[in-house]
Amino acid sequence: MRRGAVVISENEPPRELFIVQSGWLHASVVLGNGSRQIMRFYFQGDILGLPLLAFADSPETVTAVTDVTLCPFSRERLAALIADHPRIGALLLGLTVADRVSLADRLASVGRTSARARVGALLCDIFARMRRLGLGPDESIHLPLTQEEIGDATGLTAVHVNRMMRALVEDGIIERANNHVRLLDEKRLVAEANFIDRTAIETGWLPPAR
Incomplete structure (x- = not known):
């Protein structure tokens, strides 16, 4: 599509x-x-x-x-798959709960943090999830999102998003060029955004595979 x-x-x-x-x-x-x-x-x-x-x-x-x-x-x-493989059903439950917690983090960020922290938290979340797909810690990512889309995700206007992104660049926290973003000072960004990585979930409780 x-x-x-x-x-x-x-x-x-x-x-x-x-x-x-x-x-x-x-x-x-x-x-x-x-x-x-x-x-x-x-x-x-x-x-x-x-x-x-x-x-x-x-x-x-x-x-x-x-x-x-x-x-x-x-x-x-999907119902047939879960019936045949309960471990997959349990894993989907765990992933759904993790998604709910991640959404609660986003709600807290949008409702109670600064504009800069909201943008920073979104960037941290995207990088964390990209790494689960194999992105190395020192690599940049292609960020295809418009400023309006980032704004709609963080409760900000496109103008405000642009201002926050520029500030992060000027402070040496990120590098941005040609729709690519690289984290230069991830530790500082994580601290400013109060970001918690929710990409790793506990699987020890899952039922054995059939």
């Missing part, structure tokens, strides 16, 4: 779930005043549409940030 394509629409009945094979997407909701709040970004390996397991209609819209490749599957197929 091409950049900007709507994969799942808010308030519409579910069709399919998807596994992201490549590309970036985000999940968002439209508020009463017409503004948009981006709740989460999705990368390679993530599952789209898990809220469809709990509700008749989708509570969010999922949109492609870049060109994406997706693998669709039905809820019934």
Whole structure:
């Protein structure tokens, strides 16, 4: 699917779930005043549409940030997989709980921290998740997000986002060029953003594989 394509629409009945094979997407909701709040970004390996397991209609819209490749599957197929492999079902439960905690972190950041800390926390989260996909600690990432999208994820205007990004560059915390971002002083950014890496989850309790 091409950049900007709507994969799942808010308030519409579910069709399919998807596994992201490549590309970036985000999940968002439209508020009463017409503004948009981006709740989460999705990368390679993530599952789209898990809220469809709990509700008749989708509570969010999922949109492609870049060109994406997706693998669709039905809820019934997932149910059969869990029945045959309970360990996978338990792992999905753990991942869903971790996602809820990560969303709570984002809520606390947007509601109670400075604009700079919000932008910093988002950057830290993206880098942490990219490293789970194999990005080395000293590498830069391609950041395909517009300032408006970063603003919608952090509760800021595009102008404010631009100002915060420039400040992080001027203070020697990040380096930015041609839509690529490199962390120069990650320890300082993590401290300023009060960021906690939620990408590693506990798996010792999972039932044995069949």
